[in-house]
Amino acid sequence: MKLTIIGTGKMAEAIIEGIYRDIDVTVVGRDEGKLKYFQDKFNVKTKPLSYSVDISNENVLLAIKPFALRDVARKLKGEALMLLSILAGVTIESLRENIKSQYYIRAMPNLAAAYQKSMTTLTGDETCKKEAVFICEKFGKALWLSSEKELDIATAIAGSGPAFLALVAESMSDGGVNEGLKRKDSEILVQGLFEGFYELLSHKHPAIIKDEVMSPGGTTAAGVEALEKNKVRFSFISAIKRAYKRAKK
Numbered sequence: 001m002k003l004t005i006i007g008t009g010k011m012a013e014a015i016i017e018g019i020y021r022d023i024d025v026t027v028v029g030r031d032e033g034k035l036k037y038f039q040d041k042f043n044v045k046t047k048p049l050s051y052s053v054d055i056s057n058e059n060v061l062l063a064i065k066p067f068a069l070r071d072v073a074r075k076l077k078g079e080a081l082m083l084l085s086i087l088a089g090v091t092i093e094s095l096r097e098n099i100k101s102q103y104y105i106r107a108m109p110n111l112a113a114a115y116q117k118s119m120t121t122l123t124g125d126e127t128c129k130k131e132a133v134f135i136c137e138k139f140g141k142a143l144w145l146s147s148e149k150e151l152d153i154a155t156a157i158a159g160s161g162p163a164f165l166a167l168v169a170e171s172m173s174d175g176g177v178n179e180g181l182k183r184k185d186s187e188i189l190v191q192g193l194f195e196g197f198y199e200l201l202s203h204k205h206p207a208i209i210k211d212e213v214m215s216p217g218g219t220t221a222a223g224v225e226a227l228e229k230n231k232v233r234f235s236f237i238s239a240i241k242r243a244y245k246r247a248k249k
């Protein structure tokens with residue numbers, strides 16, 4: 001498979017890291033220094049984003065800033081085969097208005113793409129579903145959704161999620177330090193907790209995990225009481241609601 005990636009930022013690099021061994025990648029960008037960096041690091045082909053970049057019949061992955069869409073679109077000529085956009089908040093309608101392609105797909109990766117562990121959601125033309133999922137699975141897990149509404153909700157969970165969980169991780173570590181643990185030890189504990197928790201979550205429903213740890217009148221029950229008193233569930237549900245509302249805009 002051949003793929004033209006437009007953009008040379010953090011996400012482009014994370015994605016290329018995952019795909020360059022299996023996919024014939026050409027990177028298009030306006031910064032020659034970054035193009036040279038990609039050539040040296042991944043041995044991929046590069047093209048300057050000058051006026052008249054021909055994308056006819058190509059699979060194109062768009063990884064520029066959302067506000068740059070019009071500016072970049074003006075420089076593209078021809079009709080792509082598949083346009084796979086990772087631009088947050090940019091609808092398929094808006095992509096269609098700006099860039100010609102036979103098929104359009106929106107994908108929402110997350111920061112873990114840098115370690116090939118992104119939880120990416122996709123939606124769009126079913127004709128290209130297989131190819132788009134193939135690309136996204138190279139840098140993590142991929143889940144096809146049936147509408148852009150679902151993609152916006154998923155963005156609030158998997159896109160913003162690393163920031164939400166970072167707050168959980170940081171505050172648990174702070175809690176340990178507050179009670180007298182060394183900072184480094186507290187951080188190692190939290191990292192190990194998240195690593196093990198992934199396995200637990202892969203095998204058991206969260207309610208079962210909680211019930212299994214929470215013995216009558218025990219340590220965990222006391223902690224859960226404090227979390228519930230501070231509306232932990234309501235806080236997370238509200239965070240997803242607010243993030244989704246923003247994603248729609």
Ligand SMILES: NC(=O)c1ccc[n+]([C@@H]2O[C@H](COP(=O)([O-])OP(=O)(O)OC[C@H]3O[C@@H](n4cnc5c(N)ncnc54)[C@H](OP(=O)(O)O)[C@@H]3O)[C@@H](O)[C@H]2O)c1
Binds near residue numbers: 011029031063087
């Ligand atoms: N970071 C995330 O966690 C994440 C997650 C999901 C989706 N996304 C989406 O991924 C896209 C890229 O994000 P990123 O984190 O990789 O951003 P980034 O590191 O800031 O890179 C942005 C890229 O856009 C290019 N660009 C900006 N304005 C341009 C213009 N007018 N003409 C041509 N190129 C232009 C930049 O080129 P220069 O380097 O030359 O300025 C750079 O290559 C965004 O649309 C974002 O919504 C990001």
